[in-house]
Amino acid sequence: MKTHHSNPEHLRDFTTDPRVLLVAAIAVVVATAGLFAGIALLKLIRLATNIAYFGQFSLADLKLENTPLGLAAVLVPVIGALIIGLMARYGSEKIRGHGIPEAIEAILLGR
Incomplete structure (x- = not known):
């Protein structure tokens, strides 16, 4: 009895669809957008912290131990x-x- 997977010839096909390049390009764009969104979120957190603890509208990296x-x-x-x-x-x-x-x-x- 011969099974479908007994012939290893079908395992040697490493061809791919050209759409893979499009998907990879979209992934790079989405990852870059996520990177910049994360950086913006960190800056907003820093801004909110500086306003709440120091009363300063600033993006400076101030230490909370120095809060007035x-x-x-x-x-x-x-x-x-x-x-x-x-x-x-x-x-x-x-x-x-x-x-x-x-x-x-x-x-x-x-x-």
Whole structure:
């Protein structure tokens, strides 16, 4: 009894479709866009940190140990959590859930 895979000749075909180059080019573009989006996100986080802890509208890499708030710096994340809690309670229904996937699903499905 001869099986379909008993002939190893079909395993030697290393040809590929020219569309692979298009897919690879698209992957490079998407990866580059993701890289720049990540860099922009890091800069936005740095900006928000500088505004919240130092009162400066700056992208400088400031150390949190030098904040003029002293021990009151502990209150900054607490205030942020309270703001997010109020937004979730009294704001849009779309931001409630257990994370990013639920938020994306709610926005896409219009719930």
